[in-house]
Amino acid sequence: MSKLIKPRYGAVLLVVGAVLAAGCSSSKKTSTTGTTTAPTSVKIGFIGALTGPDAQLGINEHEGEKLAIAQHNAKSGSTQVQLLDYDTTGSGTVSPQLAQKAITDKVVAVVGPAFSGESKTADPIFEQAGIVNITASATNPKLADNGWKYWHRAVGNDNAQGPAAANYILKKLNAKNIAVIDDNEEYSLGIADIVRSTITAAGAKVAVTDHIDKNAQDYSATVNKVKSANPDAIFYGGYYSEGGRFLKQIRDAGITVKFVSDDGAEDPKIIDSAGAAAAEGALLTCPCGDITKSTNSNAPSFVSAYTASAKAAPGTYSAEAYDATNVILQAIDAGKTSSKDINDFLSTVSYVGLTKTLKFDSKGEVASPTVYMWEVKGGKVVFDGAVDQLIGG
Amino acid sequence: MSPLAKLRGAMARARRAMPDIVGPVGRRWERLSQWQRRPFYVLALAIAVLAPANSVGRIMAPASDWKTILFNPIGVYILLALGLNVVVGLAGLLDLGYVAFFAVGAYTMATLATHRHWSFWLVLPIGIILAAFAGVILGAPTLRLRGDYLAIVTLGFGEIVRRIAINTNSLGGPRGISGIPHPPSIGHVKALTYGVLDPKPYYYLLLAMIVLVIFVGRRLERSRVGRSWQAVREDEDVAELMGVPSFKFKLWAFAIGASIGGMCGVIFASKQIAITPDNFPFLLSVLILAAVVLGGSGNIPGVILGAFLVAWLPEYLRDASFGKFVVRQVHHVLPRAGSFSDLRVLIFGGALVVMMIFRPEGLLPSRKRRAELAEGQGGMGSLGGTVVVPPPEESK
Amino acid sequence: MHNLIREFWPSTVDGLTLGSIYALIALGYTLVYGVLRLINFAHSEVFMVGTLGSLFMLHAIGVNSPQTGFALVGVLLLMLLAAMAVSGITAVLLERIAYRPLRRRGAGRLAALISAIGASFFLQEVVALRYGRDLIAFPRVMKKVTLFKIGAGDVRNDKLIVFVAAIVLMFVLERFVNGTRLGRGIRATAQDAETAVLMGVNIDRVVVATFVLGGLMAGVAAMLYGLRFENTQYIAGFVPGIKAFTAAVLGGIGNLRGALLGGLLLGLVESYGASFFGSQWLDVVAFAVLVIVLMFRPTGLLGEALSRARA
Numbered sequence A: 001m002s003k004l005i006k007p008r009y010g011a012v013l014l015v016v017g018a019v020l021a022a023g024c025s026s027s028k029k030t031s032t033t034g035t036t037t038a039p040t041s042v043k044i045g046f047i048g049a050l051t052g053p054d055a056q057l058g059i060n061e062h063e064g065e066k067l068a069i070a071q072h073n074a075k076s077g078s079t080q081v082q083l084l085d086y087d088t089t090g091s092g093t094v095s096p097q098l099a100q101k102a103i104t105d106k107v108v109a110v111v112g113p114a115f116s117g118e119s120k121t122a123d124p125i126f127e128q129a130g131i132v133n134i135t136a137s138a139t140n141p142k143l144a145d146n147g148w149k150y151w152h153r154a155v156g157n158d159n160a161q162g163p164a165a166a167n168y169i170l171k172k173l174n175a176k177n178i179a180v181i182d183d184n185e186e187y188s189l190g191i192a193d194i195v196r197s198t199i200t201a202a203g204a205k206v207a208v209t210d211h212i213d214k215n216a217q218d219y220s221a222t223v224n225k226v227k228s229a230n231p232d233a234i235f236y237g238g239y240y241s242e243g244g245r246f247l248k249q250i251r252d253a254g255i256t257v258k259f260v261s262d263d264g265a266e267d268p269k270i271i272d273s274a275g276a277a278a279a280e281g282a283l284l285t286c287p288c289g290d291i292t293k294s295t296n297s298n299a300p301s302f303v304s305a306y307t308a309s310a311k312a313a314p315g316t317y318s319a320e321a322y323d324a325t326n327v328i329l330q331a332i333d334a335g336k337t338s339s340k341d342i343n344d345f346l347s348t349v350s351y352v353g354l355t356k357t358l359k360f361d362s363k364g365e366v367a368s369p370t371v372y373m374w375e376v377k378g379g380k381v382v383f384d385g386a387v388d389q390l391i392g393g
Numbered sequence B: 001m002s003p004l005a006k007l008r009g010a011m012a013r014a015r016r017a018m019p020d021i022v023g024p025v026g027r028r029w030e031r032l033s034q035w036q037r038r039p040f041y042v043l044a045l046a047i048a049v050l051a052p053a054n055s056v057g058r059i060m061a062p063a064s065d066w067k068t069i070l071f072n073p074i075g076v077y078i079l080l081a082l083g084l085n086v087v088v089g090l091a092g093l094l095d096l097g098y099v100a101f102f103a104v105g106a107y108t109m110a111t112l113a114t115h116r117h118w119s120f121w122l123v124l125p126i127g128i129i130l131a132a133f134a135g136v137i138l139g140a141p142t143l144r145l146r147g148d149y150l151a152i153v154t155l156g157f158g159e160i161v162r163r164i165a166i167n168t169n170s171l172g173g174p175r176g177i178s179g180i181p182h183p184p185s186i187g188h189v190k191a192l193t194y195g196v197l198d199p200k201p202y203y204y205l206l207l208a209m210i211v212l213v214i215f216v217g218r219r220l221e222r223s224r225v226g227r228s229w230q231a232v233r234e235d236e237d238v239a240e241l242m243g244v245p246s247f248k249f250k251l252w253a254f255a256i257g258a259s260i261g262g263m264c265g266v267i268f269a270s271k272q273i274a275i276t277p278d279n280f281p282f283l284l285s286v287l288i289l290a291a292v293v294l295g296g297s298g299n300i301p302g303v304i305l306g307a308f309l310v311a312w313l314p315e316y317l318r319d320a321s322f323g324k325f326v327v328r329q330v331h332h333v334l335p336r337a338g339s340f341s342d343l344r345v346l347i348f349g350g351a352l353v354v355m356m357i358f359r360p361e362g363l364l365p366s367r368k369r370r371a372e373l374a375e376g377q378g379g380m381g382s383l384g385g386t387v388v389v390p391p392p393e394e395s396k
Numbered sequence C: 001m002h003n004l005i006r007e008f009w010p011s012t013v014d015g016l017t018l019g020s021i022y023a024l025i026a027l028g029y030t031l032v033y034g035v036l037r038l039i040n041f042a043h044s045e046v047f048m049v050g051t052l053g054s055l056f057m058l059h060a061i062g063v064n065s066p067q068t069g070f071a072l073v074g075v076l077l078l079m080l081l082a083a084m085a086v087s088g089i090t091a092v093l094l095e096r097i098a099y100r101p102l103r104r105r106g107a108g109r110l111a112a113l114i115s116a117i118g119a120s121f122f123l124q125e126v127v128a129l130r131y132g133r134d135l136i137a138f139p140r141v142m143k144k145v146t147l148f149k150i151g152a153g154d155v156r157n158d159k160l161i162v163f164v165a166a167i168v169l170m171f172v173l174e175r176f177v178n179g180t181r182l183g184r185g186i187r188a189t190a191q192d193a194e195t196a197v198l199m200g201v202n203i204d205r206v207v208v209a210t211f212v213l214g215g216l217m218a219g220v221a222a223m224l225y226g227l228r229f230e231n232t233q234y235i236a237g238f239v240p241g242i243k244a245f246t247a248a249v250l251g252g253i254g255n256l257r258g259a260l261l262g263g264l265l266l267g268l269v270e271s272y273g274a275s276f277f278g279s280q281w282l283d284v285v286a287f288a289v290l291v292i293v294l295m296f297r298p299t300g301l302l303g304e305a306l307s308r309a310r311a
Helices: A010-024 A055-074 A095-104 A116-129 A141-146 A158-172 A186-201 A220-229 A240-252 A269-274 A299-310 A318-333 A339-348 A387-392 B003-020 B023-031 B034-050 B054-060 B066-090 B099-115 B120-142 B147-167 B200-221 B224-234 B236-241 B246-272 B282-295 B300-316 B322-330 B340-358 B367-374 C002-006 C008-036 C043-061 C069-105 C109-131 C157-179 C181-191 C193-198 C203-229 C238-251 C256-277 C279-296
Strands: A042-048 A081-087 A109-111 A132-135 A151-153 A177-182 A205-211 A233-237 A258-261 A283-286 A372-377 A380-386 C146-150 C153-156
Touching (some): A042 A095, A042 A116, A055 A081, A055 A299, A055 A318, A095 A116, A095 B066, A109 A318, A116 A132, A116 A141, A116 A151, A116 A186, A132 A339, A141 A151, A158 A186, A158 A233, A158 A258, A177 A186, A177 A220, A186 A205, A205 A220, A205 C279, A220 A240, A220 C002, A220 C008, A220 C256, A220 C279, A233 A240, A240 A269, A269 A380, A299 A318, A372 A387, B034 B200, B054 B066, B066 B200, B066 B224, B066 B246, B066 B282, B066 B300, B099 B147, B099 B246, B099 B282, B120 B147, B120 B246, B120 C279, B147 B282, B147 C279, B200 B224, B200 B246, B224 B236, B224 B246, B236 B246, B282 B300, B282 C109, B300 B340, B322 B340, B340 C069, C002 C008, C002 C256, C008 C043, C008 C069, C008 C146, C008 C153, C008 C157, C008 C256, C043 C069, C043 C109, C043 C203, C069 C109, C069 C203, C157 C181, C157 C256, C181 C193, C181 C203, C193 C203, C238 C256, C238 C279, C256 C279
Parallel strands (some): A042 A081, A109 A132, A132 A151, A177 A233, A258 A283
Antiparallel strands (some): A372 A380, C146 C153
16 A cells, blocks of 8 residues: 555556657647747737637637737837737636746736636736736726736726616616526626615615526526516626526516616627527627727728638627727837836826727726617617617617 | 457557556565655655746646646645545545535635634634534535435535535625735745745645645554545445444544645635635536546555646646647537637546546556455445456457 | 415426426436446436437428427427437447446446546537537427416426426336336346346346436437427536436435436425525525435435336
8 A cells, every 4th residue: 555656557657658748749839929029029918718618708809909919010110019828718716827827928918817707816916926917808896996006907897887787777767676686606796786786776676686596507486586576677697698598588487578687698699598589679788889880980990800800790898908908009119118117108098999098097997987788689789879878868 | 350349459458568568667666665665755755846947847837837837736636636535545435525625725714814814824724624524514414325325415515515605795705705815924935935926835835735644644544544444445334343433434534535625725715815616616526536536546646646637737738739730630520629728628538438448446556446446346336346247358 | 485485386387397307317317326336427418418419300300480280299209309319329329438348347436437527528528619618599499388377387388298298208117117128127137236147137238228218318308408498508417417316316316216206306495495595595405405315314215226116
C-alpha cells in the first residue's frame, strides 16, 4: 500500500507522453488579429465566453472589438493594436487565471468580462494590476460599488433597466396586479427585485413572487401560481431559454396577459424556445438599442462592416463592445499606451459612440443610460424605441 | 480474420503490452525500504515547490496562467480528490455529492470573514470542523444504507446544500458573497504574503495542506481505522461479524473526507475573493470522483495523478494548434465545434470510457485494490462479477 | 398553506403528468439495476437522444402544424416509434461499448459508474456540438385543449395522454417480464445470476434485453416529453434522469412497480412542494423526502426485487 510507483504505470507514461507529444505542436499564442508586432504595437484583450453554452453574447462583443481594432490598424500611421482572446466560457472560476494571464501578456486594456459573475472574480485582479477594463454587458449594479479605479461600464446597469421595465408595466400597460418571476440567477434576481420594489413603491401589487428552477423543464408549479393569482401582467427576470419555455407554458395554460422580460431574454432565440405563437407580443427591455435603427450617421457603415467581417448581423452588445474598444483606441491614438495613461484619459473623455456618448463618472459608470423596448412581432424581435418616450408618448 | 477480430486482437495485445514497459522499475521500487524511498519523496516535494517557475509554465500551460492554474484547478482538485479518496478509496463508500463539503468550507470562510471579520487562520479550523460536522449530519441517517442508495442520497445532499445557498439571503443568494479577505500575511516573506496578484503563496498554502493530508492519510491507512475501512470495504457483513463497528468507521471516513473538502473550500474562498453557488455544481463532484477512480482509487499517488490530469489536461489543450486539425476533421459531424476548447468535454467523456475499459483499476492502482479486483470483487462489489464471461479467444 | 389549497388540483394534475415521465425513465434504471446491480448513469442520455429521434421523425415526415383525427394518431405513433428506436439502439450501443468490456474484465462497479458518466458526457457533447446548445423546438403537432376539470385543475389532452400511456406501458412491461421466456430469464438473473447461468440462461442476451427494454421505455418517455414540453436540448436528460433515478430508489430500485409508484409520488411531492414552499425549493423537497423515506424504509417503499415483481 505504501508504494509511490506501482509496477503497472506504463499506461500513465503512455498517456502523459502522448499528451506532451501532442502538446509540443500546440501554439503558444492565443488568436491574434493585429497584423504585425512592430515595436510600437499595443496589446488589448477580450475576456468573456467565446465557447460553451453562454457564448453568444461574448462572440457578439468579440466581433465588435475585432472590427474596431481592424479598422484602427488599417488607418495609416496608427499604433498597431493586437487583440488577445481570453475565453472564460462564462465561468467565474476560470476568469481569474485568464486575468492573470492577461497581466503576463502585458495587455494594457481589456473589453469584458461579459458577465457579472466572472467580473466579480476577475476585476479585482485587473484592478490590482492596473489594467483598464471596460465591460460592455455586465449589468450588475453592485460591480460599481467596489471602488475600482480601472473598471468601466459602457452600458446602463440593472438599476436603470429594472425601473424602466416596471414603469412601462405600470404606466403603459396600466397593470395594478403584477406577477414577478425570475430564475434565481444573480442577474435575473437583481432585475426582478428592482422591478418588485418599484412596483410596490408605486402602490401597485406584486401578485406572485416565484423563482423557477433553471434546470427543470416543467414550470407548472409557477404557472399554476400565476394562473390562480390572475395578474394583469407578468414580468420575468432571466434568459431567453427558460424565459421562452416559461412563456410557452404560460400561454398553454390559457394565460393571455402581457409578458415583459429583460435583456437576457432579448434574443431571437426566445421565439424558438417559446414557439412563434406564444412568443408573439412579448416585450423585452434592453439597455441596448437597435444599431440598424440608430439615427447615428455612422451606424449604417458599422452594420455593413460588421456583417462583412463577422458574417452575421450585429448581435446584442456588438455595438457596445465596438464603442468600448474605440474609446480605448482613441486613447491610444492620443499617444496613451500605458494602462495608467489610458485610464486617466478615460476619466476625462467624452466620446460620441454609436450607442451613446461614453462619459464615465467617478465610479466608472456611463452617464444617463437609455433603456429601450423590444417586442416580438410576426416571429421577429423588433425595436419599439426608448422606454421613456414610449411611456410619455 | 474479420477487421473486428483484428481490432480486438490488437486491443488485447495493447492491453497486455502496456504494463510491461516499466514493470521492472516498479518492482525495484517495491523492494526499496521505507528510508531508501525518502529521497524520492523529497524529490517529489522539491518538484512541487519548484513547479510555479515561469519556465515550467511555458511548457505546461502555454495558453493560460500556470501559477493560477496550479492553485485552481490543479491544487484544488488534488486536495479534494485526496479527501474524497478517504471516503471512496479507503472506506469504499460512493459519494456523489462531495462538492457539498467544499461549499460548506467556502461559505464558512466567506460568511465569517466578511460579516465578523475573523481572520483566515481562525476560520480555517472552524471551516474544517463545520464541514466534518456536515459530514456527520449527512452520514448519521444515511450510512446504514447500502452503496447505491448512498450514492443518490449524497447526490441529493450536494444539491440541497447548493440550493440552500441559492435560496438563503444571508448567504447572498444567487449573488453569493464577495469581498472575501485574503489571509493576513506572515512576516515579510514573499511566499507568505497573500494578495490578489501573486497566486504563488496560495499554491504553497495548498501544497502544505496536501502534504499534511497525505501524511495524516498514510498514518490513518496503516492504523486500526485504516484496517477497519479495508475490512468494511471488502465485506461489510463479515467485518461486522468480526467485531468491526462498521457504522462508526464509515462515519469517521465521512467526517474526515468532509473536513478535507471543507479545508479546501476555506482556502479556495479566500483566494477567489467572490464565491457564488455556481462554483459548486454537481459536475465538480463528478469530476473529482472521476479523478479518484481514473488515478487509482485508494492509492494516494494514483489519486494525485488522476486529479492532476483531470484538472490540467483541459487547460493544457485550450487552443492547442493541433486542435485546429482535429476540429477540421470532425467538422462535418460536429459543425458547432468552433475550436478545440469546444471538444474538451467530449474528449474527456470518451477518455473516461476508454480508460475504464483498459484500466478499470485506474492508472496507478493500489496493490490491495488490484488484488480485490482480481478476485472479482472490486471492493465495492463488481458489475456482474459472478457472471464474468471469459474474453473470446484471440483468433489466429 | 393558502397557496397549496388554492393550487391543489392543478398541482395534482401536473405532478402526476411529470411523475409519469419520471416513472417511465425510472423503469430503465430499475431494470438495469435489478440485473446488473449497476447505476446506468448514461440512461438520462438514452432519454435525451429519444427526444431528438421523435423530433427528427417530425422533420422527416414534414409535419409542422397541429393535426387531428387519424393523421394525429399516425403522427404520434411515428414519433413514438422513432423515439423508441433511437433510445433502444443507443441503450444497446451503450451496453456494448461502455459496459460489456468492463463486465468481461470483472471491473468494479465504481469503474462502471465512471464509464457511464464518461458515456453520458460524450453523448451530451455530441448532441451539443452537432445541434447547438440552445433549446431545439418541436413543432406543435396537437392542439392543446382542456378536456375536463378536476377542481381548479385543467386536465389537458397532452397531460392525459402522458399519464395514460405511462400506466398502460407499465402494465405491458410487467406482463412481459412476468409472462415471457426472456422475462423469466431477466428475473432469474436478477435473483441469482450464477445459478441462472448454470440453468442455461444466456446472460449476454438477458443483459442486452434489459438495456433494450429500459431504452424502449426511455423512448416512450422521450416522445411524451416532446409532446408535453415541445422542446429538447443536449442537457434535457440531466434533470429528468436524476429525478427518475431518485424515483426508482424511492420506490425500491429493482422493483418495477416501485418505479411507477416512486415516479408518481416524486412528481406529486415536487408539485406540492413547489406550490407550498416556492419553486426554488423543489429539489430540496424532493431529496428531503427521499432521505426521510430511506431512513424508515432503507430499500425504498416497495423494497427491491425485480425477481419478485409479480403481483
